[in-house]
Amino acid sequence: MSNGINFAFLDEYAKREIRRSVIKAICIPGYQVPYSSREMPMGRGFGTGGLQLTLALIGADDTLKVIDQGSDDSVNAVNLRKFIEMTCPGIDTTTHLQEATLIQSRHRIPEQALRADQILVLQVPYPDALVIVEPSEDKRKIMHGEADYSRLLVKLYEDIVKFDEITISHRYPTRINGHYIIDPSPIPRYDVPKLHNSEALILFGAGREKKIYAVPPHCLAEPLAFDDVPFRIEDFTDSHGERRACKLCASQTSFLDEFIDQQGERVYQCSDSDFCEQQQELAHG
Amino acid sequence: MGYVAIKGGGRAIDGAADMLELLRTRQGESGQPLDIETIEKQLYFLHSRIVSEGGLYHPKLAALAIKQSLGDTLEASFALRAYRSTKPRLLETPVHDTTNMRLIRRISASFKDIPGGQMLGPTTDYALRLLRMDLLNESPEQFQAIAKSLFAGLPEHAALDSFPKVLDSLRAEGLLPKVNQATREQPFDITREPLVFPVPRSAALATMARGETGSLLAIAYSNMRGYGDVHPTVAELRVGYLPVMLPHPLTGELTEVGEVLMTECEVVAMYQGDDNNAVPTFTLGYGACFGHNEVKAISMAILDRALQKGMQDGAENPSEDPEFVLLHVDGIDSMGFASHYKMPHYVTFQSDMDRLRTTQQKQEANHE
Amino acid sequence: MIDLIWQAEFQQAAFRCVLEAFSRPGTINTLPECQHNAALAVLATLVDGESSLADPQQLLDNSHWLRLQIKPTAPERAAFIFCQGTRPVDFEPNLGTLASPEHGATLVLTLDALKGGDTAYQLTGPGIETAVLFAPQGLDISWFKQRADWNSAFPLGVDMLLATDEAVLALPRSTQIKEIN
Known part of the structure; x- marks a missing residue:
């Protein structure tokens, strides 16, 4: 291989660890599985979590699409795509959603519906929806396990009292399969309903925060709301x-x-x- | 008109790479490309910092990382760390005893006279920080002459091969807690396991060992200034080469495979009574890292003490909170995330504007 | 020549097959060519020295352990447990904790066939659009009985992967299983 770099950059142990984590993430929908998260040759915050997922998934018969802000041609999308092309000889890349088997994206879920034979990988800067009410991860893990989201709901309620609106614009807290609440990554609220009953598997990778989580296909995904203050898209x-x-x-x-x-x-x-x-x-x- | 800032990403990236390469080589014909060995030897402390923060003891590639990143410490450590991700782990060393270090420097602030003696070694501690204008135009001949004259003054056997540890004598006197062999856990491997709190002390030490020097210093300094109360005394600070032993792949016998330059610092802090009426003793903080990085090792030792206190009694200050310290001292993580704010955030900003406009409209409607 | 299943390229393809199985519980997924040893291929794909594996029925021989670069672990502590599904359960797996449910074990069970059995089960839950039917051959009845106990307090529980010679079918802890007559 060129530069003596392994296919898909990561060594096989790193890939296996990610693969094991992905499977647990699917089995426990919405739960953030911790993983060791290797250093990638691009900055933390530039999609290294999504990239590690893509590299652990991708094979020579995949066709990859990479988008950032919805665009295939934004600098970061180009940069990630070039790196994956360089380290994964034999794969195809595309800008056409319909041709892709694997889609890595930052901040958007594609406009058109995904199919069952596609996998969407979303890049995640902040994986934990509870971080706005509890800074300690130790405590957040217990709250998640118990599905204790009362403090998050209080926060939303305070918003309504103050502004007559829920002011969360993106990264909208969404409950998966009736238990875990996830941060669905900085997708707009417009994209949140696409998580529900999706045909495709949706994987979330946070590199810096070292977490992987998943919304399986055909899974319940409900944005938090109140009976009298419904969830609203942009x-x-x-x-x-x-x-x-x-x-x-x-x-x-x-x-x-x-x-x-x-x-x-x-x-x-x-x-x-x-x-x-x-x-x-x-x-x- | 197309996508304003977003189109042409590929061309822009290629152009940016060219501009950076131009910046690196802009001296043109009058310039000499930096020699890898020159970087390792003459930019010794910079190089030390990169092997330490990069978390990989590879002197040659660390020098290359410095060269290619134009001397940016965060970028150079980053490149070294990313290189590490491509290499499988073949063998693991056992726990090493730093008594066996071949020392180039060793001091104690707690005792004037220590077994084996103080050894000031190479340090800027007592140097006058006056700019040496003569180095502005140093010729290779002058450079060689200095080295020659200094080497001539060296005795054949500069120092003993191993020195006893200062702490051992304190321990013998009963001023320090005994080493509890039973609590020696298998060290936590931060390169294979994410930090899920609470974490053992070994995870904290490993995280700080490749932490960013400035970040460790800033948080340790907050403790020194009053956001904490470690009040340390440096029992021993040593710099030198530690022989690395690995099990022989066939016989399993420990074999020396090389040595690593490292810095180790042990601080002693005021004694702690406990509720069980046990005899009070001093408490300890430990710092160690690759390369010659004294400020880092001292900062780490102070933070180790602060974190042990926080783990035991609960954190009263930021420097005593394991989550606060350990999740914010990694240079690769923090610089990456700071840089990522330069990327487009159009979509999220659109959502932000939508929320702001909606709430503004509602408030205006309420006022009417 | 190293057997196919120990090679990176095979493991990538096998992983995608296992991933598909876990994403869509109850579906039968054929692995890439693996010399009639889907269960071992799955272990080769997912297990290495940085994980842990129990083999309470001693189905693996020494050469397998060497290849996996791992030593056997007790079933109570193992991340993966390898068993014949035709024999009754005789261990208590790790179910994880409330804070770390991912420590709940993955059970890899071998079976003769994943369809055509006498007892049919209806599966519902994430990954399944409405419901799917599943009729394994030869699965000892103790497995699903125990599974119901182990998985009674979500998010704690175990995840199962059933393997024949060529194919796999997954039952993550989120899948509800109901016996139908």
């Missing part, structure tokens, strides 16, 4: 009450990035670039 309606559309593909259902164009106008575009391009191709035949 609102993209304009001042006339119309759903904003992507300026490139005109989709009125996708999650949108907002920015200011060179004329100083506020404009919106799909965050998922692959979806947006496919919509444009459909429109132009």
